[in-house]
Amino acid sequence: MPFWQWIVDLIVVLLILVVVCGCALVIRRRMISRNGGTFELSIRARSAQIGRGWVLGLGRYSGEQLQWFRIFSLAPGPRRSWHRSELSYSGRRQPADSEQMALYADHVIVMVATPDGRIEMAMNSASLMGFQSWLESAPPGADWTRRRPQL
Numbered sequence: 001m002p003f004w005q006w007i008v009d010l011i012v013v014l015l016i017l018v019v020v021c022g023c024a025l026v027i028r029r030r031m032i033s034r035n036g037g038t039f040e041l042s043i044r045a046r047s048a049q050i051g052r053g054w055v056l057g058l059g060r061y062s063g064e065q066l067q068w069f070r071i072f073s074l075a076p077g078p079r080r081s082w083h084r085s086e087l088s089y090s091g092r093r094q095p096a097d098s099e100q101m102a103l104y105a106d107h108v109i110v111m112v113a114t115p116d117g118r119i120e121m122a123m124n125s126a127s128l129m130g131f132q133s134w135l136e137s138a139p140p141g142a143d144w145t146r147r148r149p150q151l
Contacts, residue, residue: 021074024074028074029058029071032060032069033058037060037061038058039124040059040107040123040127041058041122042056042107043080043121043122044109044122052098054099054102055070056103057070062081064083065083066131066134067080067081068081082114084134086115087113087135088113089111089113090111090112090118091111092109092110093111094109095109099122103122104122104124107122108122108124108125109121
């Protein structure tokens with residue numbers, strides 16, 4: 001077999017792999033969002049440099065938890081999740097010039113306090129309103145971590 005045919009075969013195999021990975025990403029996103037409650041949610045993974053460290057993803061409300069999935073991953077489960085009682089809204093800000101290239105166009109940056117420290121999330125204004133409503137929607141005085149006695 002001539003050398004150029006090996007190159008053509010290699011290119012065809014790589015093209016097929018790219019198409020298969022693209023289809024897998026689309027199927028995964030459909031599976032994540034099939035029950036609703038999903039929205040575009042970016043997380044700042046590294047905060048060492050100003051404006052850097054953002055990872056695009058999807059957020060999903062699942063009962064008392066907020067689950068976060070990386071957008072470009074084939075993993076079926078969430079990368080991170082937080083319980084509603086662990087989160088506290090601290091404020092919001094507009095993205096800096098260097099952050100605007102890393103985030104979606106209409107997103108604002110939200111600071112959230114957790115037991116592990118402060119994290120920054122980026123979401124659009126409508127998703128922020130839903131996030132704040134979800135945080136505040138627990139009944140006053142409800143302790144969701146305590147088990148009820150069995151009768």
